[in-house]
Amino acid sequence: MxxxxxxxxxxxxxxxxxxxxxxxxxxxxxxxxxxxxxxxxxxxxxxxxxxxxxxxxxxxxxxxxxxxxxxEDLVLHRFADHEDEAARTVASRPTGLTALDALHRHFLAGLDRHDPVTGLNDAEGVLAFHRLLYGTPSLVARLHGYQNRSEQALATALRDAHGGTPLEARLAAAQIIAVHRVLAEHNWHRIASGDPVPHVHRAAITATNEAYACLRAGLGRYA
Missing domain, CATH: 1.10.10.60 (Homeodomain-like)
Structure with a gap:
């Protein structure tokens, strides 16, 4: 902005x-x-x-x-710093680490520190913010624009890292960003329903590992 x-x-x-x-x-x-x-x-x-x-x-x-x-931007500016987070994770990964491995590790690290962006945070302010966000149609619609820019940035980083056509990279980026979004929303819904964070954390790690196994199976170039 x-x-x-x-x-x-x-x-x-x-x-x-x-x-x-x-x-x-x-x-x-x-x-x-x-x-x-x-x-x-x-x-x-x-x-x-x-x-x-x-x-x-x-x-x-x-x-x-x-x-x-x-x-809407009065609320959603909190997501602005995360727009290119996946792209930065790929671009700054250690030598020898694949893009998917770097993204997988990064998401797991977010779960470990209870980063609100992973949905695994039970602070009342975080829960209230998510209720505001997901309960307001115009905010949800506006959020799609942020996700679209995240996909574009990640697609560029994936091509720089592993090559491929622009369409191939964009399709891969869309799948990865969608996985992160679904995992985060699932974690938030469980936390909001009263499930304890340690219990959700364990399940979130398992779900993340399973999701990335599927990504690796379908996105071989980036694995």
Whole structure:
């Protein structure tokens, strides 16, 4: 997401080191988003207007839209850092490790640290966020765009790693991203239904290993 342009409000701001300006923008970005998410969790996504978010965050609507292109992005920016995570995992894998092995290890490591992106996290804030996300059709629809960009980035990384045609790489990337999504949603549903994390963790490891066995069987080039 492109950061907003800085307003020439003061000489001090214009003379501040670039690193400080970037940090100030990032803080404001996060403050607006967290304010919005708190309102959405309290009242429901559809019942909170952008104007209400702007007022609560003490910014104008035009300023808010310089940071976030849409109301949905106020929530989904949390996924932005994960868009190219699979691609980065493949690109930075150790020499001699296949793309699928690197992705498999990375997902298992996420389970071990209870990374929310794997669905294996029972913190109330994480569960509430997932309820907001999966319970709001417009957010689910918008999330598909993030997943599409993840597939595109991963397809490029797979081709760089193991070759193949663009279509072959894109089909492989789509299957891998879909596996991660289904595993994460399954873990979240179990956690949300009250299953204890240690029990779900063990089952999640087994399911992940089985899923990657299927991927290796069907995606031989990348295994």
């Amino acid at each position: 492109t950061p907003p342009t800085e307003s020439p409000a003061s000489t001090r701001t214009s003379e501040a080191p670039p690193g400080l300006r970037a940090r100030k923008k990032q803080r404001r970005f996060e403050e607006i988003s967290e304010t919005a998410i708190a309102l959405f969790l309290e009242k429901g996504f559809e019942k909170v207007s952008v104007a209400e978010v702007a007022a609560a965050a003490e910014v104008s609507k035009p300023t808010l839209f310089r940071y976030f292109a849409s109301k």
